[in-house]
Amino acid sequence: MINFLTAAVVAMTPLLFATLGEMIMEKVGNLNLGVEGMMLMGAVVGFYAGFNTGNPLLALLSASGAGALGALIYAVLTVTLRANQVVSGLALTIFGTGFANFVGRQLVGKTIPRSISTFFSKRAIPFVSEIPIVGPVFFNQDLFVYLGYFVVVCIGLYLYKTRKGLNMRMVGESPAAADAIGIPVNLYKYIHILIGGMLCGLGGAYLSLVYVPAWQESIIAGRGWIAIALVIFSQWNPYKAFLGAYLFGALQIAGFRLQGTSIPISQYFTSLLPYMVTIIVLIIGSVKENKKNNAPEGLTIPYFREER
Numbered sequence: 545m546i547n548f549l550t551a552a553v554v555a556m557t558p559l560l561f562a563t564l565g566e567m568i569m570e571k572v573g574n575l576n577l578g579v580e581g582m583m584l585m586g587a588v589v590g591f592y593a594g595f596n597t598g599n600p601l602l603a604l605l606s607a608s609g610a611g612a613l614g615a616l617i618y619a620v621l622t623v624t625l626r627a628n629q630v631v632s633g634l635a636l637t638i639f640g641t642g643f644a645n646f647v648g649r650q651l652v653g654k655t656i657p658r659s660i661s662t663f664f665s666k667r668a669i670p671f672v673s674e675i676p677i678v679g680p681v682f683f684n685q686d687l688f689v690y691l692g693y694f695v696v697v698c699i700g701l702y703l704y705k706t707r708k709g710l711n712m713r714m715v716g717e718s719p720a721a722a723d724a725i726g727i728p729v730n731l732y733k734y735i736h737i738l739i740g741g742m743l744c745g746l747g748g749a750y751l752s753l754v755y756v757p758a759w760q761e762s763i764i765a766g767r768g769w770i771a772i773a774l775v776i777f778s779q780w781n782p783y784k785a786f787l788g789a790y791l792f793g794a795l796q797i798a799g800f801r802l803q804g805t806s807i808p809i810s811q812y813f814t815s816l817l818p819y820m821v822t823i824i825v826l827i828i829g830s831v832k833e834n835k836k837n838n839a840p841e842g843l844t845i846p847y848f849r850e851e852r
Contacts, residue, residue, distance in 0.1 A: 548797060549681040553689060554755065556793030558583070558747040558764075560692045562771035563778065563785045564699055565611070565743030570775060571703070572736045573716040573842035574622055577633030579744050580768025581640020582614040586745025588644040591752040591759045594656055600663040603753055604746065611745020612738045614640055619737040623730055626846040637768070644761075651759040656752075664688055664754045688750050695743065699782040712736060716840035719847040729847055747771070773822045780839065792818045 562579050569576045590607025594600065618636050621627040664686045673683040682693075703709040714722040715732045723729050751763050770792060778784035799814030 546677065546680055548801065549677070549794075550684070551797045552790060552794035553682060553685055554793070555796045556789040557689050557692050558750045558755065558767055559771055559774060559792055560786060560789040561695070561743045561747030561750065562768055563774040563789055564695060564782060565740035565747065566771055567740075567775045567778070567780055567782065567785060568699065568736050568743070569615075569740035570843055571716045571780060571840060572712055572733045573719060573840055573845065573847070574619075574733060574737055575629045575633065575844045576615070576618055576636070576737070576740065577630060577772065578614060578618055578636025578640065578768075579771050580764055580766070581637035581643075582611045582741050582744035583748030583751075583764045583768050584640040584644035585610040585614045585748070587748030587752040587763055588648045588651070588759070590745070590749030591651060591654075591656065592647060594660045594753055595651060595654055595759075598657040598659040600660045600753070603660060604749060607745045607749030607753075608742040609745070611741040611743070611748070613741070615737045615741020615744070618741070619734050622846070623733045623737070626848070629844050629846075648759050648761065652761065654759055656757040660753060661757060664757075686754060688746075688754050691746075696782050696786050703782065713840070716842050719842050723847075723849060729849075744768070744771075770818060770822070773819075776839075777822060791821070795821060 562583055565582070566576060566579050586607040589610035590603045593606035594603030597603070614636055617639070618632055621632040621635075622629050666684055666686050669683040669690075673679040675683070701709075703713065711722065711727045712732055715727060715729050719729045722732075747767070748764060751767075752759055756763065774785060774788045774792065777788045795818045799817055802809055802814050
């Protein structure tokens with residue numbers, strides 16, 4: 545049981561980074577369906593940098609930079625040029641897939657250097673790792689997982705305990721009102737879209753640097769789309785995003801474990817489990833309406849200052 549719960553934490557980590565990245569972008573009113581593309585860009589660039597330099601920090605910086613680059617393209621299209629957000633996001637996914645296939649074709653089958661594997665090996669945190677069940681499951685993990693915990697707390701504090709976080713939420717709810725009181729709407733959108741892209745890039749890098757750790761085409765395997773669903777599942781709350789990512793990580797591991805048993809169950813059905821749960825939860829959530837947990841009111845709506 546402990547092994548199962550521990551594996552679920554590892555499986556949740558790329559989903560967690562991508563979900564938090566998408567959530568930040570939606571909080572400023574931009575629906576970015578290009579999460580899969582940004583994760584692919586981060587995965588391939590992070591792996592390329594890590595494979596050629598053996599430096600884990602450079603690999604992380606490269607991965608987050610690649611995700612931010614994808615997000616910058618999206619931001620220019622949707623914030624400055626006011627292009628359709630859905631179409632721009634889908635175009636970013638297609639671009640990211642092509643970019644990863646082009647850069648990664650020379651890396652297929654390559655494995656990450658030992659220096660990076662060693663850097664991201666599991667490290668127990670003193671004292672808390674000795675807590676029964678919780679300790680070995682959550683506090684005997686690699687540094688990337690701990691970075692995910694840190695990001696969740698930072699985003700939670702930023703959103704609900706800081707003035708900047710309040711301004712950011714106001715931009716997503718009512719950009720006209722935010723602009724009227726002097727909040728630079730476009731600047732907030734650019735900054736948070738870029739940060740969201742960086743997090744998506746890190747989510748992809750976790751797969752290529754730690755989870756696999758090797759390069760293979762389609763390494764993201766639809767996790768970007770699951771992350772978009774998880775934002776709704778978590779009701780735009782970073783703490784709920786953590787729980788949702790863990791649930792989906794557990795479902796993925798459960799699917800793998802079921803295939804290894806004598807139970808006659810199709811692998812396609814086990815792969816379908818996370819999506820089935822998503823649909824069920826979305827239906828329940830739509831029945832129980834709560835304005836506090838709704839999407840930002842300005843989501844997907846381009847902001848024209850002249851039309852204020």
